[in-house]
């Protein structure tokens with residue numbers, strides 16, 4: 001985290017742009033929800049994500065790439081917060097015309113309380129915290145206690161909760177997850193964010209939270225990360241066909257020891273297709289990228305819990 005200095009002059013004649021933090025545990029569905037929002041919105045939105053480089057933002061939305069910044073269709077822009085928020089904030093403030101809203105996707109291991117005061121940084125006005133929570137992660141008793149506590153803390157900081165993966169859960173499980181949310185964040189609105197089930201106006205509420213919190217930027221140490229997650233980059237010696245890829249993924253627990261919570265990457269096939277690998281807990285998804293989404297193969301990013 002680099003030291004951050006507030007600019008001396010307010011951009012945009014002192015006008016402040018509302019800023020929403022989107023948090024939630026690894027693989028909960030933050031990026032999917034933000035992509036859907038960007039695709040559906042015709043308003044200029046700026047998005048700050050941990051890494052715009054590889055596979056976060058839906059390639060169909062990207063108009064132009066310029067280093068760490070992606071110009072999206074409809075005047076939206078994405079920039080990377082890989083070195084902290086300061087540089088990304090400065091990039092947005094340097095724009096002659098302010099965006100209408102700023103969304104900051106937090107790392108899956110971030111806690112909103114550590115970053116909330118950044119929401120009132122020069123030129124911005126904290127609008128609220130949306131926590132994306134997956135049904136299985138809320139009710140999964142197989143997760144280590146500290147991960148569950150971490151998810152509980154994230155949820156307790158929400159102004160609005162998007163409950164994802166309801167399409168994968170049966171009714172009693174979803175009911176149990178909603179009850180858990182009610183205990184952790186009493187009175188906080190919960191919208192169904194399961195694939196194919198999103199309430200039509202749910203994502204729009206991302207942009208109309210209206211919940212403001214007080215904070216003092218000077219008192220903030222910057223985003224902190226849980227240090228019990230280990231991130232590894234595994235080069236993939238491709239091209240691989242689907243069977244070879246599945247076999248390689250089967251071996252991941254052996255390579256990485258601890259419990260794998262998240263993995264993603266893009267792999268080339270012998271037919272020159274691109275396979276997107278997404279692993280969240282015990283669930284694995286391999287999908288063929290459309291020609292419009294084509295990108296160079298990447299290493300496999302593997303996040304595991306240290307033993």
Ligand SMILES: Nc1nc2c(ncn2[C@@H]2O[C@H](COP(=O)(O)OP(=O)(O)OP(=O)(O)O)[C@@H](O)[C@H]2O)c(=O)[nH]1
Pocket residue numbers: 024025026027028029030031032033107108164165166167168193194195262278280285
């Ligand atoms: N079935 C189903 N899958 C979902 C849902 N939301 C997200 N996914 C899938 O879950 C995986 C992870 O989704 P992401 O949107 O990348 O999750 P994330 O929270 O941004 O993940 P990190 O960036 O690793 O923290 C992907 O394979 C998504 O397609 C949902 O509501 N239902």
